[in-house]
Amino acid sequence: MIRATSRGFLWLGIAVILFLPLPAIGQQQVENCAACHQALPDGRLAEPAKQFVGDIHAVKGFGCVSCHGGDAPDTEMSAMNPAKGYIGKPTGTKIVDVCGRCHSDARFMRQYNPALRVDQVTEYYTSVHGRRLKEQKDSKVATCASCHKPHSIKAPSDPRSSVHPLHVADTCGSCHANAEYMAPYKIPTDQLANYKKSVHWRMMANKGDLSAPTCNDCHGNHGAAPPGISWVGNVCSQCHAVNGELFSKSRHSQVFVQMGIPGCATCHDNHQILETSDELIGTQDKAVCTRCHTGEDRGGKSAAAMRAMIDSLRQEYDKAHAILLKAGHAGMEVSQPEFDLNEAKTALIKARAAIHAFSVVTLKKEVDPGLQVSAKAYAGGLKALEELGFRRKWLAVSAVIILALIVGLVLKIRQMESAQKGSDKEGV
Ligand code: HEC
Ligand code: HEC
Ligand code: HEC
Ligand code: HEC
Ligand code: HEC
Ligand code: HEC
Ligand code: HEC
Ligand code: HEC
Ligand code: HEC
Incomplete structure (x- = not known):
């Protein structure tokens, strides 16, 4: 009996959500929900109305009823009459239904923003x-309203948005870094702390480079696949294409799959990337390399050889x-060899990426031209210094001659x- 009734309510709820009218574009409704709510003493009831002023939905002309339903012009408590479509405070999958009513309707959304x-x-x-919410009725997972704070929803590009690149980590971390909240799941809760130590976060937060990744760049905005190994490997390569390309053809790429360990993250970690x-x-x-290789095995020998090559290129450069630099400071003209040397610097950068082929032969192809350029530039510098010595010698010699002439004079x-x-005396 009780079951039948609650099922009845569920269907009523779904029906109400489905048949809430979609407001027509440009139609400005008279709404009294906000006016009454703003004046209520209970913060839980008043805050949504106060915050909503800056919400993108308010900016686009939507009112409270577009999500909660109800009778907009009514100034009394009867505005919140379920018979007039009022659904109250949505929870769980109902939230998804509320948002999806507009956001999954391509025709409706196109009127506002075709992109x-x-x-x-x-x-x-x-x-x-989403899967846990639907299949296991797990109400602790993130829904649309956990990541997009209702009543202050903004476009991701807005610096005040909870999903702006600089705020995503804290938004995810509000659950994932909360050990007590996450305790039932027995998964680590160190992602936020580790991510904030990473080079990615520092590039983003300190240098303002928003092309560095935050949580959703690697895990997807709205889910996509859960982080499986091959998928995550692809994620790094989306930005680090050269490293990814070389790594995918390397021996490691094959054996790491067999060993059941991730690609890039095995050496660089996944959150605390330094x-x-x-x-x-x-x-x-x-x-x-020493985590798996010794100086004796083939991989270890190659590792030592590769390090020696990188070291020599760096030292020669x-x-x-x-x-x-020394010749330049002394006033010699060395701009051409200095320009040429840039090529060696590029070679060094390319060599550091080329190690991802984990092959001595591949690395040598990048290192050798860099060594040649460095040697030539060094010779150029040496020549400039020799010429400087020569000029100084001549300067000294000519100084002596001039001095002798003056003395003679x-x-x-x-x-x-x-x-x-x-x-004169004789003349006197
Ligand atoms: C005359 C004042 C008044 C008007 C008009 C009004 N409300 Fe309310 N609203 C309240 C009060 C008081 C409560 C708390 C009622 C309660 O706890 O039962 C409330 C509760 C709510 C809640 C929270 C329900 C929950 O389950 O926690 C929502 C959502 C809401 N109103 C939306 C609306 C919408 C949408 C409209 C316009 C269609 C509206 N209200 C119009 C006074 C008003
Ligand atoms: C874009 C959809 C949307 C609009 C528009 C919207 N709300 Fe809400 N509102 C929600 C959702 C979703 C929740 C549930 C929030 C949650 O679970 O954290 C909610 C919750 C609430 C609550 C309960 C707050 C609480 O902490 O229990 C009140 C009250 C409320 N809304 C009032 C309003 C009023 C008043 C307006 C208009 C000024 C409004 N809402 C406009 C989506 C919306
Ligand atoms: C009544 C229809 C409607 C409902 C319901 C609705 N939205 Fe929207 N939403 C829109 C429209 C229209 C825009 C404006 C799009 C634009 O112009 O960029 C928008 C914009 C947004 C944006 C900013 C998008 C951008 O990049 O510009 C986000 C985020 C968003 N909504 C999330 C939500 C969430 C979360 C919910 C549920 C709590 C929700 N919306 C409910 C219609 C709706
Ligand atoms: C786990 C957090 C999370 C959940 C859950 C979530 N979103 Fe988002 N959403 C984001 C992030 C992060 C972005 C920003 C993407 C970006 O930077 O472009 C975003 C962007 C958006 C946008 C802007 C357009 C776009 O797709 O980039 C809309 C609209 C939106 N979300 C609606 C929703 C709706 C509707 C739901 C519920 C079905 C939802 N979101 C659930 C995190 C979430
Ligand atoms: C409202 C709290 C909450 C928020 C906000 C939230 N999550 Fe979650 N997330 C959870 C819960 C609970 C689980 C289920 C844990 C499980 O399955 O072991 C989960 C699961 C995950 C998983 C799967 C973990 C695994 O291997 O089982 C990933 C990945 C994840 N979330 C990433 C994110 C990202 C990225 C964001 C922000 C864009 C985010 N979450 C925001 C609560 C949240
Ligand atoms: C540079 C990419 C990247 C970024 C940024 C990132 N993650 Fe991850 N995340 C991964 C990889 C890789 C894994 C490991 C997946 C595996 O082992 O299957 C992972 C695993 C996880 C898991 C599963 C549990 C665990 O720790 O292994 C959760 C939850 C998670 N990340 C949440 C987050 C949150 C929250 C953020 C932002 C604070 C974030 N991630 C930022 C790549 C990233
Ligand atoms: C959304 C793009 C993006 C994704 C995805 C991404 N990165 Fe990055 N990464 C960057 C940017 C931008 C920088 C900082 C600029 C630079 O050094 O290239 C960076 C820096 C790095 C550095 C430091 C490089 C140095 O010079 O010391 C490493 C190592 C790194 N990322 C590894 C990874 C790994 C491993 C993954 C996957 C788990 C990954 N990245 C995913 C964009 C990305
Ligand atoms: C077996 C260990 C190992 C694996 C696997 C690995 N790397 Fe590296 N990575 C290194 C080492 C060692 C360096 C430092 C090279 C140097 O500076 O001489 C490095 C340097 C880097 C750099 C900075 C140099 C540059 O090219 O800008 C980036 C970025 C990077 N790795 C990304 C990745 C990505 C993406 C993957 C996966 C496709 C990956 N790495 C897989 C060991 C590894
Ligand atoms: C997680 C363990 C692991 C790490 C870390 C690791 N390797 Fe390996 N490496 C292997 C395995 C396993 C093989 C395959 C050995 C075989 O083919 O018998 C291999 C093979 C190689 C090979 C090919 C050897 C050949 O000729 O067959 C090279 C070169 C190599 N590794 C270099 C490196 C370098 C350089 C590093 C450090 C930047 C490194 N490895 C880090 C596990 C690792």
Whole structure:
């Protein structure tokens, strides 16, 4: 009996949501919901009405009824009459239905913004969040209203939006970094803390580079697939294409799949991705290679050889750079060799990416031209310094000659002066 009634209410609810009228574009409704709510003493009831002023839906001319239903012109409590479509505070899948009513309707949305996607609900139901909500009635997962705070919803490009790139991490972290909230799931809760130590977050937060990834760039806005290994590997390569391309053809790419470990994240981690350095390759202390290789096996030997190649290119570049700098400071014209040396710097950058082929032969192809350029630039610097030495020598010699001439001249003048004095005396 009770069951039958609650099922009846469920159907009523669904029917109400489905048949809420979609407002026509440009139609400004007289609404009294907000006026009464703003004046209510209970913050829970008043805040939504106060915040809503800046919500994108209010800006586009929608009122409270577009999500909650009810009788907009009514100024009394009877405005919230379920018979007039009022649904109260939506929860769970009802929230998704409320948002999806407009956002999954391509024809309706096109009137406002033809570029806006209309697949959020479909995508959401493929995510871990959506699947758990639908299949397990798990009300703790994120719904549309967890990531987009109702009553202050903004476009993702708006810096005040909860889904602006700089705020996404904290929005996800509000659950995922809450150990108590997440306790039933037995998954780590360190993603936010680790991400905030990463080079990606620092690029974004300190350098304002919004092309660096935050949570949704790797995990999808509305879900897509849960993070499986091959999928996540593809995610890094979307931005780091060269590294991805080389890695995919490497021996590691095959064996890591067999070992059941991820690609990039095995060496770089997934959330706490740090700046890299040449010390990460080789068989020394800080090298990641030593986790699996020793100096004795083939991989380890290659690692040592690759490190030696990178080191020599870096050292040769530094040497050439230093000598050109010295010559330049001394006033010698070295702009051409300095320009040429840029090629060695490019080679070094390319070599650091090329290590992802994990092949000595591939790395050599990048390193060798860089070494040649460095050697040539170094020779150019050396020549400039030799010429400088030569010029200085001549400068010294000519200075001595000039000095001798001056001394001679002075002596000659004195001699002439004393000769003059002698003849004067004679004349007296
Ligand atoms: C005359 C004042 C008044 C008007 C007009 C009014 N409300 Fe309310 N509203 C209230 C009060 C008071 C409550 C709290 C009632 C309760 O707790 O039963 C409330 C509760 C709500 C809630 C929360 C329900 C919940 O389950 O927590 C929503 C949502 C809501 N109103 C939406 C609306 C909408 C939409 C309209 C316009 C169609 C509207 N209200 C018109 C006074 C008003
Ligand atoms: C874009 C859809 C949308 C619009 C428009 C909207 N709301 Fe809501 N509102 C929601 C959703 C979704 C929830 C449930 C929030 C949650 O679960 O956190 C909610 C919750 C509420 C609550 C309950 C708050 C609580 O903490 O329990 C009140 C009251 C409310 N809305 C009033 C309003 C009023 C008044 C307006 C107009 C000024 C309005 N809403 C406009 C979607 C909307
Ligand atoms: C009555 C129809 C309707 C309902 C219901 C609705 N929206 Fe919207 N929403 C729109 C329209 C129209 C826009 C404006 C699109 C534009 O012009 O960019 C919009 C804009 C947005 C935007 C900003 C998109 C952008 O990039 O410009 C977000 C985010 C959003 N809505 C989320 C939600 C969520 C979450 C819900 C449910 C709580 C919801 N909407 C309910 C119609 C609706
Ligand atoms: C787990 C968090 C999360 C959930 C749940 C979520 N969204 Fe989003 N949503 C985002 C993020 C993050 C963006 C920003 C994407 C970007 O930067 O372009 C976004 C963007 C949007 C946009 C702008 C257009 C677009 O697709 O980029 C709309 C509209 C939207 N969401 C609606 C919804 C609706 C409707 C639901 C419920 C079915 C929902 N969202 C559920 C996080 C979420
Ligand atoms: C309202 C709280 C809440 C918010 C906000 C939230 N999540 Fe979740 N998320 C959960 C819960 C609960 C689970 C279920 C955990 C499970 O399945 O083990 C989950 C599961 C996940 C999973 C699957 C984990 C696994 O391997 O089982 C990923 C990935 C995820 N969320 C990413 C995100 C991202 C990215 C955001 C922000 C864009 C976000 N979540 C926002 C509560 C939330
Ligand atoms: C640079 C890409 C990237 C970013 C940014 C990122 N993640 Fe992840 N995330 C991953 C990878 C890779 C995995 C591991 C997946 C696997 O092992 O199957 C993962 C796993 C997870 C999991 C599953 C549990 C776990 O820790 O293994 C959750 C939950 C999660 N991430 C949430 C987040 C949240 C929240 C943020 C933002 C604070 C975030 N992620 C940012 C790539 C990323
Ligand atoms: C077996 C370990 C390993 C794997 C797997 C790996 N890397 Fe690396 N990665 C390194 C090492 C070591 C360096 C440092 C090279 C140097 O500076 O000499 C590095 C450097 C980098 C750099 C900085 C240098 C540059 O090219 O800009 C990026 C970016 C990078 N890796 C991305 C990736 C991506 C993306 C993947 C997956 C496709 C990946 N890595 C897989 C070990 C690895
Ligand atoms: C949305 C694009 C994007 C995605 C996805 C992405 N990155 Fe990055 N990554 C960047 C940007 C931008 C930087 C900072 C600029 C740079 O150094 O290239 C960066 C920097 C790095 C660095 C530091 C490079 C250095 O010079 O020391 C590493 C290592 C790295 N990412 C690895 C990864 C890994 C591993 C993944 C996948 C788990 C990944 N990235 C996913 C864009 C991305
Ligand atoms: C997670 C473990 C792991 C890490 C970390 C790792 N490797 Fe490997 N590597 C392997 C495995 C397994 C093989 C396959 C060995 C085989 O073919 O018998 C391999 C093979 C190689 C090979 C091919 C050897 C050949 O000629 O067959 C090279 C080169 C190599 N690794 C270099 C490196 C370098 C350089 C690093 C550090 C930047 C590194 N590896 C880090 C596990 C790892």
